[in-house]
Amino acid sequence: MKYSIYTRTGDKGNTRIGGGKALPKNAERIEAFGALDGLNSWFGLVSTKNDCGEDIQEDMAHIQQFLFDCSSDLSIPKGYREYKLAQDHIDWLEMKIDSYSEEPEETQYFIIPGGTELASWFHILRTTTRDAERRIVTFMEQEPDEVNPFVLKFINRLSDYLFVVARVANARKGVPDVPYKRSEKVFR
Amino acid sequence: MKYSIYTRTGDKGNTRIGGGKALPKNAERIEAFGALDGLNSWFGLVSTKNDCGEDIQEDMAHIQQFLFDCSSDLSIPKGYREYKLAQDHIDWLEMKIDSYSEEPEETQYFIIPGGTELASWFHILRTTTRDAERRIVTFMEQEPDEVNPFVLKFINRLSDYLFVVARVANARKGVPDVPYKRSEKVFR
Amino acid sequence: MKYSIYTRTGDKGNTRIGGGKALPKNAERIEAFGALDGLNSWFGLVSTKNDCGEDIQEDMAHIQQFLFDCSSDLSIPKGYREYKLAQDHIDWLEMKIDSYSEEPEETQYFIIPGGTELASWFHILRTTTRDAERRIVTFMEQEPDEVNPFVLKFINRLSDYLFVVARVANARKGVPDVPYKRSEKVFR
Numbered sequence: 345m346k347y348s349i350y351t352r353t354g355d356k357g358n359t360r361i362g363g364g365k366a367l368p369k370n371a372e373r374i375e376a377f378g379a380l381d382g383l384n385s386w387f388g389l390v391s392t393k394n395d396c397g398e399d400i401q402e403d404m405a406h407i408q409q410f411l412f413d414c415s416s417d418l419s420i421p422k423g424y425r426e427y428k429l430a431q432d433h434i435d436w437l438e439m440k441i442d443s444y445s446e447e448p449e450e451t452q453y454f455i456i457p458g459g460t461e462l463a464s465w466f467h468i469l470r471t472t473t474r475d476a477e478r479r480i481v482t483f484m485e486q487e488p489d490e491v492n493p494f495v496l497k498f499i500n501r502l503s504d505y506l507f508v509v510a511r512v513a514n515a516r517k518g519v520p521d522v523p524y525k526r527s528e529k530v531f532r
Numbered sequence: 533m534k535y536s537i538y539t540r541t542g543d544k545g546n547t548r549i550g551g552g553k554a555l556p557k558n559a560e561r562i563e564a565f566g567a568l569d570g571l572n573s574w575f576g577l578v579s580t581k582n583d584c585g586e587d588i589q590e591d592m593a594h595i596q597q598f599l600f601d602c603s604s605d606l607s608i609p610k611g612y613r614e615y616k617l618a619q620d621h622i623d624w625l626e627m628k629i630d631s632y633s634e635e636p637e638e639t640q641y642f643i644i645p646g647g648t649e650l651a652s653w654f655h656i657l658r659t660t661t662r663d664a665e666r667r668i669v670t671f672m673e674q675e676p677d678e679v680n681p682f683v684l685k686f687i688n689r690l691s692d693y694l695f696v697v698a699r700v701a702n703a704r705k706g707v708p709d710v711p712y713k714r715s716e717k718v719f720r
Numbered sequence: 721m722k723y724s725i726y727t728r729t730g731d732k733g734n735t736r737i738g739g740g741k742a743l744p745k746n747a748e749r750i751e752a753f754g755a756l757d758g759l760n761s762w763f764g765l766v767s768t769k770n771d772c773g774e775d776i777q778e779d780m781a782h783i784q785q786f787l788f789d790c791s792s793d794l795s796i797p798k799g800y801r802e803y804k805l806a807q808d809h810i811d812w813l814e815m816k817i818d819s820y821s822e823e824p825e826e827t828q829y830f831i832i833p834g835g836t837e838l839a840s841w842f843h844i845l846r847t848t849t850r851d852a853e854r855r856i857v858t859f860m861e862q863e864p865d866e867v868n869p870f871v872l873k874f875i876n877r878l879s880d881y882l883f884v885v886a887r888v889a890n891a892r893k894g895v896p897d898v899p900y901k902r903s904e905k906v907f908r
């Protein structure tokens with residue numbers, strides 16, 4: 345590579361966002377898109393582990409691009425350019441959820457994360473998505489106008505997609521989900 | 533499934549806890565049980581990787597149920613029902629720690645996380661448990677009466693259990709733990 | 721082992737640092753070195769997965785020791801002893817980055833984390849390193865004199881090292897990096 349990847353500019357704890365504004369690295373905005381960068385990396389890993397369907401494989405490739413769109417929208421000040429995330433992305437996820445939901449058997453009880461290795465990975469993606477969601481909410485609390493509302497919707501729906509896909513991964517291998525023993529009936 | 537897993541109610545960043553109270557998703561209570569949901573997912577994964585004893589396999593299945601009990605106790609207001617976590621759970625962990633402690637060779641020095649793949653996973657569970665512990669402490673700082681004290685005890689002891697089991701995983705495969713070179717004598 | 725690993729002293733949410741000072745477990749200092757303990761555990765795991773060069777394997781063994789030096793420097797009050805991390809450690813990383821940078825093909829666009837399993841793991845280490853960096857910055861904001869500046873520099877450079885090594889892992893297997901489709905030209 346001709347350029348050097350390190351610029352040393354962040355050595356004292358400050359950095360810049362799109363457009364050039366300077367911020368401390370622990371600013372809520374940076375926490376939010378940093379969490380999405382991490383989530384995207386986990387998706388990259390799980391993509392190399394999927395042994396349970398081309399449909400899910402293709403979904404993950406799209407989701408990785410969409411997650412980059414999300415962090416891209418969070419990394420620029422409002423109005424800098426048009427946002428990338430829109431209602432389409434949410435419709436796409438809901439369509440996927442509806443269709444996968446037919447595969448696993450209905451449960452009324454919370455399930456213990458696990459089963460096949462792949463199902464476990466989807467539960468990890470599910471909770472990591474929810475971690476990122478909380479960081480986006482914190483940023484939004486601080487600067488309500490700076491969060492594209494479709495980003496938050498997408499991330500909320502994504503964790504439900506991942507719950508269903510975790511169950512699909514087990515169902516496709518004939519592995520039953522283990523119920524949480526002391527659960528009340530919570531799903532309806 | 534007859535029901536739809538997504539309800540769209542959390543699309544703007546708010547949610548509910550057991551009993552129905554509304555909270556922002558980044559509330560300290562939600563951070564705390566969200567961290568436990570994540571930890572439980574990691575246990576699910578490591579359970580699929582264990583190649584080093586039925587005893588540890590059975591422990592992990594119990595621990596996953598207990599972790600759900602912990603998050604369940606954190607997800608309801610005090611007095612809503614009796615807590616699930618009690619001294620028994622701590623006694624159970626201490627008994628396990630005492631017994632596994634006989635297997636690895638004594639060390640005075642910090643050890644570098646690693647060795648076998650499984651030992652590495654237990655170190656990851658150990659530090660992820662400690663991450664969750666910090667989130668519970670933050671919630672307790674804010675609402676001291678809302679944390680079942682046995683939950684905190686259990687999580688504290690769990691990370692010590694995981695340290696010992698990480699060492700057991702290496703010992704059972706004859707893989708020595710690597711000491712931290714510039715460590716003082718810290719264990720006694 | 722003769723000693724018991726659990727002391728029960730932290731059961732109520734408080735703990736001690738090097739030198740003996742008491743702190744709540746969620747103190748920013750503890751968050752910072754706790755994050756490094758976690759990062760070190762992930763390095764332990766990835767070390768067991770490396771199939772792409774002795775050079776990188778040796779680097780990781782050194783980095784684990786250095787990460788322990790970093791958390792060690794963060795776990796004592798300033799002046800308690802000389803710091804362990806110094807400019808040498810940064811020079812070492814920069815030399816490594818410069819040399820690995822010749823292997824992958826130049827890209828102007830952000831890349832989607834993924835490719836080989838190992839490359840995915842390096843992206844995960846990269847983002848986990850950046851998570852830890854933000855926790856160190858938060859601690860430094862609170863107590864500017866308590867952070868060895870070389871620790872922050874090292875961690876900043878480490879994430880750039882990991883970006884390059886992720887790309888090297890793909891290049892050595894002939895797997896092309898997938899560009900982010902809607903990326904502007906960002907690297908130069």
Ligand code: B12
Binds near residue numbers: 531535538550551552
């Ligand atoms: C706490 C909680 C969690 C915690 C669980 C912690 C634990 N260890 O228990 C965590 C964070 C792990 C979690 C995760 C998930 N959860 Co949750 N969770 C809840 C919550 C707030 C309480 C669950 C509980 O313990 N209920 C028992 C007691 C405490 O509940 P209660 O308030 O007294 O309510 C009772 C009555 O009011 C009555 N009731 C309430 N509504 C209705 C409606 C009708 C028609 C009837 C007859 C009765 C009735 O039944 C309830 C249970 O007996 C519920 C919402 C809720 N209040 O039920 C969502 C809820 C059950 N979760 C939900 C979802 C979607 C999930 C996840 C799939 C989210 C995700 N994408 O990851 C995962 C699944 C995890 C798994 N492994 O299975 C949805 C389910 C939607 C549905 N279609 O049923 C709910 C309903 C929230 C919502 N969106 O409205 N969850």
Ligand code: B12
Binds near residue numbers: 691717724
């Ligand atoms: C910082 C710290 C960590 C950091 C280390 C960071 C780093 N890079 O160094 C992290 C977070 C990684 C860590 C992790 C763990 N730690 Co720790 N850690 C400490 C701490 C606070 C300082 C360690 C240190 O550097 N000591 C050297 C200097 C700075 O210490 P000092 O305060 O000056 O103390 C010296 C003297 O006072 C004297 N001394 C103190 N007490 C006594 C008692 C006697 C009888 C004698 C003769 C001398 C003596 O010896 C000390 C060392 O020379 C100690 C508590 C402590 N103060 O020692 C716990 C401590 C060593 N950790 C402990 C534990 C249990 C762990 C974990 C297993 C926890 C877990 N479940 O994950 C892991 C193990 C990690 C591993 N990979 O091996 C326990 C050990 C209990 C025991 N039976 O010995 C201690 C003692 C804390 C406690 N509970 O009281 N730890």
Ligand code: B12
Binds near residue numbers: 348413419833
């Ligand atoms: C946001 C951001 C991220 C986000 C991306 C989120 C997303 N989904 O888009 C995240 C956190 C994921 C990220 C990660 C990384 N990033 Co980044 N990131 C940025 C940032 C702030 C904006 C990128 C962007 O969208 N630019 C487009 C628009 C919004 O940018 P703009 O401000 O309007 O700038 C334009 C003009 O000003 C002009 N311009 C600016 N400078 C110059 C100089 C010249 C000579 C010219 C001709 C034009 C020009 O070009 C810009 C782009 O068109 C840039 C800094 C920056 N301002 O460009 C760094 C930047 C691109 N990142 C950088 C680095 C190093 C990385 C990482 C490798 C860090 C790491 N170790 O993990 C990773 C790589 C991730 C990957 N997968 O490829 C460096 C690249 C250094 C280099 N040699 O080019 C930059 C430049 C920051 C820096 N250090 O100065 N990043």
Ligand SMILES: C[C@H]1O[C@@H](n2cnc3c(N)ncnc32)[C@H](O)[C@@H]1O
Binds near residue numbers: 473474549550563
């Ligand atoms: C299913 C339950 O999970 C909780 N919940 C909703 N969103 C999140 C999140 N991002 N992280 C953790 N917990 C969450 C709420 O309590 C909801 O009712």
Ligand SMILES: C[C@H]1O[C@@H](n2cnc3c(N)ncnc32)[C@H](O)[C@@H]1O
Binds near residue numbers: 662735745
């Ligand atoms: C072994 C050392 O680890 C630190 N310690 C104790 N609890 C936690 C936690 N939850 N997370 C990170 N570090 C912790 C204290 O400094 C203790 O002395």
Ligand SMILES: C[C@H]1O[C@@H](n2cnc3c(N)ncnc32)[C@H](O)[C@@H]1O
Binds near residue numbers: 359360374377851
């Ligand atoms: C490449 C871009 O990544 C962001 N950035 C810099 N440091 C961190 C960090 N520790 N965590 C998350 N994001 C970071 C800045 O916005 C920088 O410009």
Ligand SMILES: [Mg+2]
Binds near residue numbers: 500501503504
């Ligand atoms: Mg939700």
Ligand SMILES: [Mg+2]
Binds near residue numbers: 691730
């Ligand atoms: Mg402890």
Ligand SMILES: [Mg+2]
Binds near residue numbers: 877
């Ligand atoms: Mg940097």
